[in-house]
Amino acid sequence: MLTGKQKRFLRAKAHHMDPIFQVGKGGVNENMIKQIADALEAREMFKISVLQNCDEDKTDVAEQLAEGAGAEIVQIIGNTIVLYKESVENKQIILPK
Numbered sequence: 001m002l003t004g005k006q007k008r009f010l011r012a013k014a015h016h017m018d019p020i021f022q023v024g025k026g027g028v029n030e031n032m033i034k035q036i037a038d039a040l041e042a043r044e045m046f047k048i049s050v051l052q053n054c055d056e057d058k059t060d061v062a063e064q065l066a067e068g069a070g071a072e073i074v075q076i077i078g079n080t081i082v083l084y085k086e087s088v089e090n091k092q093i094i095l096p097k
Helices: 004-014 030-043 058-069
Strands: 019-023 045-050 072-077 080-084
Touching: 004 045, 004 072, 004 080, 019 030, 030 045, 030 058, 030 080, 045 058, 058 072, 058 080
Parallel strands: 019 045
Antiparallel strands: 045 080, 072 080
């Protein structure tokens, strides 16, 4: 579980990122969760854009993705979700205590 200070730190780092995944009409599926888990191992943190034609609520999408990939939800702002998961082999982000 991330502390408030750690979430604030990650939000600041994520501010300049562009979304690399999009959730559309199909919603969340197993293949998407696997790709997101692999990308989190490589990058540790990224943004996901929820398109307007997505039938599911953005908070439900964020919870499904975070639970499936074993990640933490850093922020949901507008239709953008920021996920973080500490990488095992590729650690780049050092969180404040």
